[in-house]
Amino acid sequence: xxxxxxxxxxxxxxxxxxxxxxxxxxxxxxxxxxxxxxxxxxxxxxxxxxxxxxxxxxxxxxxxxxxxxxxxxxxxxxxxxxxxxxxxxxxxxxxxxxxxxxxxxxxxxxxxxxxxxxxxxxxxxxxxxxxxxxxxxxxxxxxxxxxxxxxxxxxxxxxxxxxxxxxxxxxxxxxxxxxxxxxxxxx
Numbered sequence: 001x002x003x004x005x006x007x008x009x010x011x012x013x014x015x016x017x018x019x020x021x022x023x024x025x026x027x028x029x030x031x032x033x034x035x036x037x038x039x040x041x042x043x044x045x046x047x048x049x050x051x052x053x054x055x056x057x058x059x060x061x062x063x064x065x066x067x068x069x070x071x072x073x074x075x076x077x078x079x080x081x082x083x084x085x086x087x088x089x090x091x092x093x094x095x096x097x098x099x100x101x102x103x104x105x106x107x108x109x110x111x112x113x114x115x116x117x118x119x120x121x122x123x124x125x126x127x128x129x130x131x132x133x134x135x136x137x138x139x140x141x142x143x144x145x146x147x148x149x150x151x152x153x154x155x156x157x158x159x160x161x162x163x164x165x166x167x168x169x170x171x172x173x174x175x176x177x178x179x180x181x182x183x184x185x186x187x
Contacts, residue, residue, distance in 0.1 A: 008161060058127070082182050123152050142182060
């Protein structure tokens with residue numbers, strides 16, 4: 001097994017653990033996710049998935065923020081509750097996703113040798129918003145992850161990262177599980 005395959009396996013295991021913890025709205029989502037994202041920064045750089053490398057930097061930063069944020073309950077509560085996004089936050093999320101996709105696509109085309117700028121920019125743009133929504137404990141984060149995961153299955157397989165592609169198959173199922181669970185938690 002090559003060093004990249006070993007790192008990819010460890011990153012995938014910690015990534016799956018992180019998503020399982022997220023499904024249960026458990027704060028362990030953040031430390032396990034941090035291990036995975038730090039490894040994926042290195043893996044994505046080597047694979048030429050520059051936007052995905054960047055999103056893993058974002059995930060790492062938002063893991064620290066989310067960890068802190070989840071420990072900051074609203075007045076009178078022991079922990080921050082799962083909730084739905086406001087209509088304003090939904091609109092802002094959609095607009096940010098579209099703007100980030102356009103900017104990232106331009107950057108990838110103009111300044112990198114990326115062979116997959118459309119898909120790489122798209123998954124990264126959606127994930128930027130998804131990670132923020134997760135840090136804020138918003139139900140809609142799971143919809144973002146469903147989109148990212150489905151597209152990433154093909155993207156990572158195309159780049160020869162088959163362990164990661166399989167991880168995204170598992171992530172898709174976990175995101176559906178998280179979506180159905182968090183809808184109940186938010187009622």
